Amino acid sequence: MSIVLPPLRVDDPAAFGRVAVLMGGEGSEREVSLDSGRNVFEALRARGIAAHAIDGMPALMRELQAQGAGRPAYDRVFNILHGGVGENGVLQGLLAALRVPFTGPGVLGSALTMDKIRTKQVWQAEGLPTARFVRLPPFATEDAIKAAVQAMGLPVFIKPSAEGSSVGVFRVADRESLSPAIAFAGQHAGELLVEQLVDGGEYTVGILGHVALPSIRIVPAGAWYDYHAKYVADDTRYLCPGLSGEDEDELRRLALAAFRAAGCHGWGRVDAMRHADGRFALMEVNTAPGMTSHSLVPKAAAQVGCDFEELCWRILETSLPTPPGAAA
Template identity: 70%
Template sequence: MTQQLPSPRFSDPAVFGRVAVLMGGTSAEREVSLDSGRNVLDALLSRGVDAFAVDGIPALVDAVRDGHVERARRVDRVFNILHGGDGENGVLQGLCEALGVPYTGPGVLGSALTLDKIRTKQVWQAAGLPTARFARVPAGGDLSAAVRELGLPVFVKPSSEGSSVGVFRIVEEGDLEPALEFARAYPGELLAEQMLTGGEFTVGILGDVALPSIRIVPAGEWYDYHAKYIAEDTQYLCPGLDGDQEAEIRALALDGFRAAGCTGWGRVDVMRHADGGLMLMEVNTAPGMTSHSLVPKAAEQLGVDYASLCWRVLEQTLAGGMGGAQA
């Protein structure tokens, strides 16, 4: 499948002004966010962008406030690489819009919706898009009953976390107890979800383009936190499919992204059923940008290196782009 990205619209880094690279924060994904943020910052600096690091939303508010007082320290736009929590749930997006500061990634609605896996799947169901069978488990709810309803094997995961935080793979009854122990202490909703065995894929989205799919083949039984961020033996096959199937998965990912109210850039995770059917799983609105991350791997297949990818994402904050708030 031949595909090309449009050429960058700008070549002068001065068009971006002073860019706050927002990273870190207080979510369970803090360390991954710091890793991503350092990489993005280095990439933007290498392209001549006047970029600086900001750790968390309170520090961003201080930076914007200081910039109102001292113009030389202004914040002209935000590159959001704050994974999880308020970086992806609409809080940061609403704040930036209230302050009139353009930012990368989807807007308030798309960000708030897609951090909640359960509500995202409900929207996909309403739109007639395929997603794996699931059961909602409210805080203090009966996880065992939800698992029985779906039938083994299943995954159990928090509805509003990422990076495989709190995910349990339950293949037999003996696997259930650690998930039950987690559920007793966890204050939020859990998602019990049918386990699909036909392959795990992800598709990066950049503007109106779905990047080549990546098939993820971990050395272990599944793609857990270790396989994502630590292991060196996880295989990433890109493109993940061939011919019509590759076209299908990219089209499905783009449809799922848009149906969830998202624009700009992100990543859509897709699983394949044993019968070959593709199922939407979740959307990431501030995808990882570490050395193990997947959107940079897919962009590279189209001849876009890491620094150029960061540049293209940042371009979406300028008038005519496809991101959240724009200049």
């Protein structure tokens, strides 16, 4: 493995000041976010960083508004609030307006990548490979769904454009398995996509600063990598690195290009699939990836000698000002 992480930028925990570890919230990914947040909080504390756990954006806003009124300020935010306002640009916009540094991409990258459809449109414009898809409107009708499935050809995934952790994702292998997706779509207030099912292997690549970490091939025990396989099951296999030689280099190159094309910086994770003929298809970007015992960025970082505590430190370093002359 030739991947080498750069030297740490700071070695004194005081350089970070008081850090708010933002977790939880009220969305569909609350429990996963709380798990991730507790792990990050404990890791930062173990390294001597003045970390403080905060549950949800309203609590954070109250704390920030109370600064200067007898309560000390937070110098930066470690955002581990999965989904919703934690990843759609709302939190990022508020923190930018308040001039509070934070981890993860800014408003543009966060808002764009929360929308799978528009992320794919950007990748297509940049000549980056992604799975074919058909866009569906909110509250999609049964006829619209069936027409999209017919246009794509089975098997397909039907999924919300703006959800994470496989929430609301349906794997449709035949017409008999369409009913749950149709029922969900008819009640869903956001856009959906009917997406080509790429069945040649599932991969993910963590991004840390300017480095694409080793890829991970995900091999679930079941038919696909659903919520249970991600966060509950212990029989999902993670092969890291997921590929070797030129194939590994190409996947990591594509992941970094996809991350940057979507306006992202700092850290995140790019998911991809591989066709049976070896071609890659970029799927989505996660701008506040999980940091649980099942999560993938920590697994990839460990492959290059970066343990969980160091990983949290390095992620927090991305919230520091960019050194003069360094790439943004």
